[in-house]
Amino acid sequence: MEAIRQVHKDSDETYGMPRVRAELRDAGHSVSRKRVARLTREGRIRGVSRRRGYVVTTERNLRQRPAPDLVNRLFRADARDQLWVADMTYVPTWSGFLYLAVVLDAYSRKVVGWSMGEQMTADLVIAALNMALHTRRPESVIHHSDQGSQYTSVAFGSRCREMGVRPSMGTVGDAYDNAMAESFFATLECELLDRRSWKTKAEARTALFTWIEGWYNPRRRHSALEYLSPMAFEEKHGTDNNRAREHGLNHCVGRFVASADRRRG
Numbered sequence: 001m002e003a004i005r006q007v008h009k010d011s012d013e014t015y016g017m018p019r020v021r022a023e024l025r026d027a028g029h030s031v032s033r034k035r036v037a038r039l040t041r042e043g044r045i046r047g048v049s050r051r052r053g054y055v056v057t058t059e060r061n062l063r064q065r066p067a068p069d070l071v072n073r074l075f076r077a078d079a080r081d082q083l084w085v086a087d088m089t090y091v092p093t094w095s096g097f098l099y100l101a102v103v104l105d106a107y108s109r110k111v112v113g114w115s116m117g118e119q120m121t122a123d124l125v126i127a128a129l130n131m132a133l134h135t136r137r138p139e140s141v142i143h144h145s146d147q148g149s150q151y152t153s154v155a156f157g158s159r160c161r162e163m164g165v166r167p168s169m170g171t172v173g174d175a176y177d178n179a180m181a182e183s184f185f186a187t188l189e190c191e192l193l194d195r196r197s198w199k200t201k202a203e204a205r206t207a208l209f210t211w212i213e214g215w216y217n218p219r220r221r222h223s224a225l226e227y228l229s230p231m232a233f234e235e236k237h238g239t240d241n242n243r244a245r246e247h248g249l250n251h252c253v254g255r256f257v258a259s260a261d262r263r264r265g
Contacts (some may be wrong), residue, residue, distance in 0.1 A: 016047025
């Protein structure tokens with residue numbers, strides 16, 4: 001029970017039974033789901049749940065032509081930097097709204113690019129894209145978003161063409177066409193925004209940076225990622241992929257050497 005309470009505390013009291021159990025198992029505790037469920041129930045330990053209503057922040061410019069939908073609601077990727085999803089949301093403070101734009105890798109759910117500003121402009125989403133491009137350096141990645149005027153702008157389209165990014169867009173006002181980004185914002189809202197308030201936009205910036213880079217990317221466990229964090233998932237499967245490539249290379253080298261020996265013989 002002491003270990004369970006510590007895990008719950010370390011998650012800012014957001015983890016429920018499945019994620020608590022995953023933390024315990026990684027710490028070396030052999031414990032069943034039923035036992036963790038019973039102890040969390042007896043200790044009145046509860047996680048937070050997402051009940052986010054869909055809020056439309058998309059403002060389409062009818063004079064700008066949207067990109068085709070290359071995703072068709074299939075948010076799947078076999079490796080990192082094949083498919084990115086992007087969107088924006090607003091963060092209320094006592095001093096007005098702060099806007100957050102993010103770019104997520106569909107493979108690991110990692111936030112690979114983000115930016116904050118006081119206006120929903122094309123510069124905001126371009127800054128998030130630039131961060132993703134700088135940190136990941138992809139080749140022909142699909143960038144999926146809604147048809148907001150920021151994403152259909154000439155400046156954003158030019159940046160995509162310049163960097164070899166393939167823009168993709170869903171329909172206007174349909175959460176399912178950008179469901180992965182909506183899911184991220186639902187998590188952000190229930191784990192941070194609904195539980196905190198900030199007097200200034202500077203305080204909100206600090207809180208968002210800490211949540212994304214100090215909690216969500218390196219530590220927050222996802223049920224869709226084998227209950228690993230985005231960074232841990234990429235590290236695990238990146239290592240597995242490297243080992244597979246090394247095995248294949250060694251196998252090919254071994255066959256080549258054996259063949260050469262036979263020819264010399």
